[in-house]
Amino acid sequence: MSPLSPGAMAAFKAAWQVWQVPAHHFLLREKSVSDYLYFIEEGVARIFYHKHDKQITEWIALDGNFFLSITSYFERTPSKLNIQTLEPSLVYGIHNHDFMRMAAENHEVETLLRRMVTRSLIMSQERMDSIQFESAQQRYEKLLENSPGILQRVPLTYIASFLGVTLETLSRIRSGK
Amino acid sequence: MSPLSPGAMAAFKAAWQVWQVPAHHFLLREKSVSDYLYFIEEGVARIFYHKHDKQITEWIALDGNFFLSITSYFERTPSKLNIQTLEPSLVYGIHNHDFMRMAAENHEVETLLRRMVTRSLIMSQERMDSIQFESAQQRYEKLLENSPGILQRVPLTYIASFLGVTLETLSRIRSGK
DNA sequence: ATAATTATTTGACAAATGTCAACTCAGGCT
DNA sequence: AGCCTGAGTTGACATTTGTCAAATAATTAT
Incomplete structure (x- = not known):
């Protein structure tokens, strides 16, 4: 291109x-x-x-x-x-x-x-x-797909903020509700 | 420019x-x-x-x-x-x-x-x-400021959707809760 | 003008997420 | 090893907005 x-x-x-x-x-x-x-x-x-x-x-x-x-x-x-x-x-x-x-x-x-x-x-x-239009859960899963390894390199607080949710909500998503 | x-x-x-x-x-x-x-x-x-x-x-x-x-x-x-x-x-x-x-x-x-x-x-x-980061209310008010007259020209369903809320929510915002 | 259709409002309730506070856990320091 | 500190988790509850159903209001067609 x-x-x-x-x-x-x-x-x-x-x-x-x-x-x-x-x-x-x-x-x-x-x-x-x-x-x-x-x-x-x-x-x-x-x-x-x-x-x-x-x-x-x-x-x-x-x-x-x-x-x-x-x-x-x-x-x-x-x-x-x-x-x-x-x-x-x-x-x-x-x-x-x-x-x-x-x-x-x-x-x-x-x-x-x-x-x-x-x-x-x-x-x-x-x-x-x-x-x-996507739930926090969907956004999280998509992020992991597109950027595998990000969890090992970036603190969850930042990831939560990037996804547009609080740290607590992300934590609950991760623990499977 | x-x-x-x-x-x-x-x-x-x-x-x-x-x-x-x-x-x-x-x-x-x-x-x-x-x-x-x-x-x-x-x-x-x-x-x-x-x-x-x-x-x-x-x-x-x-x-x-x-x-x-x-x-x-x-x-x-x-x-x-x-x-x-x-x-x-x-x-x-x-x-x-x-x-x-x-x-x-x-x-x-x-x-x-x-x-x-x-x-x-x-x-x-x-x-x-x-x-x-803005509430539906804020987005609505901002829209009216930036586009006065839009209410007379565009059905609320479309405005609601554009603002990212349901028609019912917009209706409640407008009625002042 | 009347009936039919479409737009908007209202109510009751549910779902998703936020807030605040307490708790747990891991890694780095002494 | 024992202590700190910051990161992450969990619980109880509040808030915002969505969903579904019904009621009104406004608009259009006949």
Whole structure:
């Protein structure tokens, strides 16, 4: 799907930076403008924000996935999101300036970006449907299917929040009612 | 924001078709591939799908708004969505082939498209947040604020479904408990 | 205008999940 | 080994919303 030409690909790849960070490292703190779109090569990251003094886990990125503060990255506004690793991790990041500059200079990169955003939009809608119509139980089972091993790597509190239920409810789901 | 150059703008505008359709007209039926991205100039349209034999209203487009079956339009897959007008309406539509061709030929159009999709993604996330954390009451009040007059134009069943509650619950919210 | 149809409201009750508090358990420290 | 601390579990109860059935109100067709 939408492979870049060799030249564009080389430039695109060169724009990515790499970081090796320890567990519990913050890649983004709320109220700051998010400069990077990340890809996690090894490790896990948790994206969360505060609502009524509680932490809401909006996303859990296991290795092999992209993540970012969409609003902040694209609109250049202060983020409400925090991004924190849960394990020592190897992450790649591409700066907004670089990505936007390359997209402006190179039509192919712009197309790639548009496709990435479109994919995210479709996933976002699927998740909304899931939250609205599936029971907590179903969401939990689906999560285990799609992300086996997540239980060994992410505390249940975060998983519960990500699923949109309380820790207690998740605990009851797990114990089989 | 991202104005097109005069030439691109003229071509872009020329690509839109116009239809004057009666109330209850289907602009899209489920299982068919959606060819058009729409803008409603006058009237109202309702986007809905079937789930467990019930109709779920996914979106209500009052005049002045864009709407489409995102997945079907961009991925060229059969849509699960139906789109139906609720009033006699004046709608504009741009065919997927035309939009994609223009985006491929013209970098500016591609950028415009990317920005449109990005905006949608941000709105999608806001709606998810709303469904997950606001009470039905809050969502209802917000809807009235953002779309005054909707009550006079859209049956409550559809509004209830759009808000993610049953008709009975909406009725109770309205009666003030 | 009247009857038929459709939209909305209301009531009684059930299901899912949240809240708060107490309890248990495992791993890391001393 | 014994103690702490944080994570996870369990119980009792409250709250929100859903479900089903019936009653009204509004709209449309004849």
